[in-house]
Amino acid sequence: MPAFPTPSPMWIAELFYSVQGEGLLAGVPSLFIRTSGCNLRCTWCDTPYTSWNAAGKHLTLDAVMDYTLAHSRGHVVLTGGEPLLAPELPELSRRLRAAAQHITIETAGTVWAEGVDCDLMSLSPKLRHATPVGTEWEARHEELRRRPDVVRRLMHAAGEYQFKFVVRDEADLAEVDEWVRDTGAGRGRVLLMPEGTTVEAMNERGAWLGEVCKRTGYRFAPRLHIYLYGNRRGT
Ligand code: SF4
DSSP: OOSSOOOOEEEEEEEEEEEOOSSTTTTOEEEEEEEOOOSOOOTTOSOGGGTTTOOOEEEEHHHHHHHHHHHOSSEEEEESSOGGGOTTHHHHHHHHHHTTOEEEEEEOSOOOOTTOOOSEEEEOOOOGGGSOTTSTTHHHHHHHSOOHHHHHHHHTSSSEEEEEEEEOSTHHHHHHHHHHHHHTOOGGGEEEEEOOSSHHHHHHHHHHHHHHHHHHOOEEOOOHHHHHHOSOTTO
């Protein structure tokens, strides 16, 4: 019997090779597998084609693997949308592991996926400011976005973890502290990114956020891909 006998379709928004823009591995050329579909609806979602207007193609795991191994130089990022919602993700992660890929999973940390394997669990819980107030998604998003029990499990399901928080203003910092308290995360593993999808917005907010990081000990994290490519798909 073959090791991976059941090629099943995955809902894929895009596959692309780029430079990791965020987090501890910022700057590392990486192959991105972006699934479509999300259980949240952030106001500022920068991939609305995976959430508010989810779309994509259904590809077999074999097709995803073929593309990945043809283009990857060793680092693969499983992202979304919410990749942990994809039923095929555990098998995909195991196949990538078997192919000696370094795997990062980028998740909002609201769902657990049994059997998922990765090197770096990149957790990005959504803060209150992301709630789409006044929309039909408000109550659902608010109910789902904060799951410390799930986040704690995910933190220990991988070799390493990091937290990435999109920060808008001072009000967000108390929430970040709350997450650190609830999870026991080390400060050096907590990265704060200025909210914004333009270089101008990030520079402006980043100047303030840099001072916050000096004061609190959290790490400052630019969103490198915005500087390199702008807020565009496939980057
Ligand atoms: S969790 Fe991510 S993909 Fe989902 S709505 Fe929020 S920003 Fe968009």
